[in-house]
Amino acid sequence: MYAQMVKTDSTGVKSIDDMxxxxxxxxxxxxxxxxxxPKEWMPDNxxxxxxxxxxxxxxxxxxxxxxxxNWISRAPTLERKxxxxxxxxxxxxxxxxxxxxxxxxxxxxxxxxxxxHSGKAKYSSIFNYPTLTWADIGAVGWLVDxxxxxxxxxLQRTSYGPYARAMVxxxxxxxxxxxxxxxxxxxxxxxxxAQKRMAQDALxxxxxxxxxxxxxxxxxxxxxAQSMAWKIKMNTNDELRQKFVxxxxxxxxxxxxxxxDDTLAWNExxxxxxxxxxxxxxxxxxxxxxxxxxxxxxxxxxxxxEDGKWFREGLLAHSKKRAAIASDAA
Amino acid sequence: xxxxxxxxxxxxxxxxxFELLTHLGDNSLILGQRLSAWCGHGPALEEDIALANVxxxxxxxxxxxxxxxxxxxxxGRSADALAYxxxxxxxxNAHLVEQxxxxxxxxxxxxxxxxxxHLPLLLALTKSPDNRIADIAEKISKEVxxxxxRSSDLVIRLGDGSEESHRRMQRAxxxxxxxxxELLQITDGDALLISEGVIGDITSVTAQWEEQVNSVLALATxxxxxxxxxxxxxxxxxxxxxLGYLLADLQFLQRAYPDATW
Numbered sequence: 001m002y003a004q005m006v007k008t009d010s011t012g013v014k015s016i017d018d019m020x021x022x023x024x025x026x027x028x029x030x031x032x033x034x035x036x037x038p039k040e041w042m043p044d045n046x047x048x049x050x051x052x053x054x055x056x057x058x059x060x061x062x063x064x065x066x067x068x069x070n071w072i073s074r075a076p077t078l079e080r081k082x083x084x085x086x087x088x089x090x091x092x093x094x095x096x097x098x099x100x101x102x103x104x105x106x107x108x109x110x111x112x113x114x115x116x117h118s119g120k121a122k123y124s125s126i127f128n129y130p131t132l133t134w135a136d137i138g139a140v141g142w143l144v145d146x147x148x149x150x151x152x153x154x155l156q157r158t159s160y161g162p163y164a165r166a167m168v169x170x171x172x173x174x175x176x177x178x179x180x181x182x183x184x185x186x187x188x189x190x191x192x193x194a195q196k197r198m199a200q201d202a203l204x205x206x207x208x209x210x211x212x213x214x215x216x217x218x219x220x221x222x223x224x225a226q227s228m229a230w231k232i233k234m235n236t237n238d239e240l241r242q243k244f245v246x247x248x249x250x251x252x253x254x255x256x257x258x259x260x261d262d263t264l265a266w267n268e269x270x271x272x273x274x275x276x277x278x279x280x281x282x283x284x285x286x287x288x289x290x291x292x293x294x295x296x297x298x299x300x301x302x303x304x305x306e307d308g309k310w311f312r313e314g315l316l317a318h319s320k321k322r323a324a325i326a327s328d329a330a
Numbered sequence: 331x332x333x334x335x336x337x338x339x340x341x342x343x344x345x346x347x348f349e350l351l352t353h354l355g356d357n358s359l360i361l362g363q364r365l366s367a368w369c370g371h372g373p374a375l376e377e378d379i380a381l382a383n384v385x386x387x388x389x390x391x392x393x394x395x396x397x398x399x400x401x402x403x404x405x406g407r408s409a410d411a412l413a414y415x416x417x418x419x420x421x422x423n424a425h426l427v428e429q430x431x432x433x434x435x436x437x438x439x440x441x442x443x444x445x446x447x448h449l450p451l452l453l454a455l456t457k458s459p460d461n462r463i464a465d466i467a468e469k470i471s472k473e474v475x476x477x478x479x480r481s482s483d484l485v486i487r488l489g490d491g492s493e494e495s496h497r498r499m500q501r502a503x504x505x506x507x508x509x510x511x512e513l514l515q516i517t518d519g520d521a522l523l524i525s526e527g528v529i530g531d532i533t534s535v536t537a538q539w540e541e542q543v544n545s546v547l548a549l550a551t552x553x554x555x556x557x558x559x560x561x562x563x564x565x566x567x568x569x570x571x572x573l574g575y576l577l578a579d580l581q582f583l584q585r586a587y588p589d590a591t592w
Binding site for chain 1: 359363366367369370371372373374375376377378379382383385386389390392393396409410413414433434435486487488490491492494495496498579580582583584587589590591592
């Protein structure tokens with residue numbers, strides 16, 4: 001899940017009395033679980049919110065290539081190198097599907113890139129953290145992809161057709177990534193003392209940022225209600241965070257690693273874990289551009305785009321020449 | 331015993347074969363390592379994906395060649411042991427593949443000059459009497475056919491593109507062409523393997539490379555420089571300064587934690 005705090009331009013759900021006839025009919029289709037397709041009528045706000053959400057997700061995929069890409073050159077075996085390279089390449093592929101899905105709503109990929117590069121559009125806070133050891137590659141797969149899957153599996157049923165279909169493809173690959181990440185963690189946690197130390201250190205650093213991936217607590221999440229009514233958000237932030245913790249804590253125990261939360265305890269009554277909030281001040285600082293790697297991550301994307309300008313223009317110039325020759329011949 | 335044995339009595343079939351296989355595996359490994367540095371940094375999303383695909387193919391090819399090299403050597407070294415536990419002077423890749431990425435044009439030109447050699451070489455190796463070599467060559471020549479198609483196409487489009495793309499591609503060609511000739515050398519070991527019926531006849535690769543390079547450069551409106559071949563020496567373990575840094579990066583974890591499994 002790579003969409004956090006997506007604005008809906010409203011702070012509450014429009015009631016049926018406030019809706020026009022067209023809006024009411026649209027909402028009724030969503031309530032019947034019908035898919036909305038690109039050419040069909042939709043409220044402006046639905047369109048705008050979806051563009052924000054899908055493009056934020058797409059940006060997260062391509063910025064998300066960077067922290068893992070940081071270890072491709074140092075992957076410890078040829079097989080690990082191939083798996084990691086394939087994974088980071090998959091993320092570029094996810095970005096591509098998602099940009100295409102957003103384009104069906106009437107925005108171009110270049111416009112979305114401009115929004116990313118200018119800082120107007122956001123990407124998930126998690127990718128502003130550094131990957132410092134090989135265990136971080138395991139932790140990213142296990143925790144970050146694990147958290148992403150929590151949100152993306154329900155989004156396969158989201159109301160907008162192209163988004164739902166992109167999500168089906170993405171989820172298949174994400175589950176595979178998560179298993180690979182867990183496998184790296186297992187090797188590390190069951191390995192030498194040095195490897196185990198790396199694994200614990202990775203969990204210590206990625207636990208809080210992973211919890212932040214679900215966005216702020218429901219009581220502070222002003223945009224959720226309308227998005228849920230439109231079925232472009234399927235669960236609340238806190239529901240998903242709880243589900244993630246409940247799934248992940250036993251896995252950490254299996255690995256023999258300690259979750260860095262002294263307050264963590266099983267709550268028999270709610271049949272789930274009680275756990276501490278992540279540091280929300282840190283979360284807001286990262287979103288505001290002040291995380292450990294914001295400048296490097298966005299800087300790398302901007303550099304890639306600017307350095308690639310001559311390449312894109314060169315290809316364009318060639319195709320214009322070809323077209324001119326073809327039309328002369330015709 | 332043929333004339334080559336007489337000229338170099340230390341040359342054995344297994345020794346020559348091990349050297350050729352590490353040459354093939356190391357070329358793929360070093361070039362794959364170089365290409366993978368573009369992942370997440372390409373000039374367009376589609377290019378990022380396509381180049382990562384080529385890098386992935388090359389890493390896969392490395393595993394096949396180096397595993398066979400380890401078998402031929404018979405000292406129990408796996409592909410990983412060969413990739414991660416040799417120092418630069420035991421690497422047998424050509425200098426071309428260890429050249430830095432430069433701009434995307436240099437990366438593409440390096441790829442094209444390599445692919446134009448790689449495909450005819452592999453096709454010749456599919457005719458090797460030694461089935462282990464023929465089978466690998468058969469499998470990977472399919473991948474490399476696509477690599478060559480793609481790199482030729484991009485060299486043509488960028489050479490015959492904008493003024494700037496033309497200038498960059500010409501600069502890349504001028505810088506890299508001298509390093510490409512090393513790939514075309516037939517060593518005494520190669521000649522022994524051909525004459526002893528181990529590998530297919532690879533002596534026609536140079537002519538095929540020349541033909542491909544000249545025709546693509548013509549379509550790309552690029553002029554082939556007259557500069558002489560760079561000294562080379564990769565197949566004797568003599569490398570440029572670049573390789574040491576590349577290996578320090580590639581081998582870091584295996585070297586720092588030799589008792590760990592991953």
